Amino acid sequence: MLEEGFNAEYAVEMAQNQFAELFAAMDDEYMRARVADIKDISRRVIRILAGIPEDGILADEPVIVAADDLTPSETVKMDKNKILAFVTARGSSNSHTAILARSMNLPALVNTGLEAGESLNGKIGVVDGFHGEFLVEPEPELLDQMIHRKNQWVADLEALEQLKGKDNAASDGRRIDIFANIGKVEDAEAALEADAGGIGLFRSEFLYLGRDSFPTEEEQFSSYKAVLEKMGDKKVIIRTLDIGADKKVDYFCLEEEENPALGYRAIRICLDRPEIFITQLRAIFRASVYGRAAIMFPMIVSVNEIRRIKEIVGQVKKALSQEGYPIKEVELGIMIETPAAALISDRLAREVDFFSIGTNDLTQYTLAVDRQNQKLESTCDTHHPAILKLIQMTVENAHRAGIWAGICGELAADTDLTETFLSMGVDELSVSPSSVLKVRKAVRDL
Structure with missing residues (x-):
């Protein structure tokens, strides 16, 4: 662009628009919310290139931060000890503001339409x-009532802290493992701070997004190794990539699809393009010696898929051994997130070491409801008898085959169902780090 007479600031602006448009078109709400992050980074780079000093958000006393929206760089400058809550006119539950609020256990309202002035x-x-x-x-x-409710909320949080180190056992002796879901290496610290029993879902997509080429084996190895070392003797279940047409990554060269949620994604890409799959598996097995790794594969619908996966895993392990790399045996599991997988879970259970039920996709596929469509919120009943029946069927079939079954979708943190899951015999619940102690309390209160 410099040769064409444009300056560096213009080039950054054009790149920002390209990536913002790409992310805005994604079906996944979390990825759409990353548009704000892209614009924030671009704005900061442009200000640096133009020599414009950064403006900080300062506060001399504890305050409620009200704004049209907040960017990562703005929140980084805030003294977190002086923030009482966030209120923004725009944003979503997956916006940076909402994520920060959850990590800090602060109240937050987003997409309020507030005129912040x-x-x-x-x-x-x-x-x-x-x-x-x-x-x-x-x-x-009314203010007195609200202060009383706030004090009760703070007391409840302090009470939850007292549950660290306690067992996840009900009064009748029934127990369940409570693990954490993470989306990047840095999240492992939050899982440990929450006293999670391990990582029940380590989403590996972060390694593939926000770049213009495939991550190398060394890059992936470094990330998996870092999390495994951080977690020590606690299990880390790594989900192989769940990239698809709804998460548009240019260098995958994926075609446009009418219905990406039902299309070319996840394990379907891995089995169709094994060179991508093999690189990831090599990295995971090389890192396995640094902790307790397990691998699970998403979007499984048939026994043949599992058998093909196991063939490739066998080839990877053999190649690594021949190259002199030390590796450990790891559990191999699958996600049950389609009605097909749940209905043939008796057959699938004979092929793997564990099940992890992905209730987010299982719900939308079973009820034929797009969970991102706000008009269908009342129809998207996560407590629907059909969903619970499929979960129970899956758990029973797992146990008959001598393997364990957990839940890693949003439903795992729904404490209205904690007793139901215990009664079903669910072995593990994997939730966001901020929900670990809340779910532990629900178990111990039974």
Whole structure:
């Protein structure tokens, strides 16, 4: 572009627009929310190139941060000890603001349509994250009620902290493992801080996104090794890549699809393009000696898929041994996230070491409901008898075959179902780090 007469700032702007458009078109809500991150990084680079100093967000006392939206670089500058809550006019539950709020255990309201202006400065406000309300200058009686509720919430959080180191056992002796879901290497620290029993879902997509070429074996090895070393003797279940047409990655050269959720994705890509799969498997097995690794494969619908996977795994292990790399035996499991997999789980169970039930996709495929469509929220009943019946069937078939079965979807953190899952015999629940102690409490209260 310099040869064409454009400056570096313009080049950054053009690259930003290209990647922002790419992410905005993705079906996955989490990935769409990353548009704000892309724009934030680009804005910072442009300011540096243009020699414009960065503006910080400063506060001399604890405050509610109200804004149109917040970017990662803005929140990084904040003194986290002085933030009471976040309120933004735009954003989503997967926006950076919402993610930060969850990690800090702070109330947050996003996509409120709020007109955040100077008129709010200095006023008393209340953010009720439980009921989605933002109150400005509330009446004294209402303010007292809210303060009482806040104190109770803080006491509840402190009580949860006392559960660290405790067993996940009900009063009648029934117990269950509670693991954490993570999406990048840095999240392992949060899992340990939450006293998770291990990592029940390590999403490996982060290695493939936000770049213009495939991650090398060494890059992947380094990431898996870092998490395994961090977790020590705790199990880390790595899910092989779940890239697909809904997560558009240019260098995969995937064709446009009418219905990407049902299309060319996950294990279908891996088996069709084994060179991608083999690189990831080599990295995982090389890293296996640094901890307790397990591997699970997404979007399985047939026994033949598993047998082909095991053939490739065998080839990888043999090649690594011949090359002199030390490796360990790891458990091989599959995700049960399609009705087909649940219905033939008796046959699938004879081929693997464990099941992990992905309730997010299982729900949308069983109910024929797009879980990203807000108009269908009332139809997307995660407690639907059909969903629970498929989960129970899967767990029973796993146990008959002598393997364990867990749940790693959002439903795992639904404490209204904790007793149901225990009664079904579910062996493990894998949830976000912030939900680990909450679920432990639900188990121990039974």
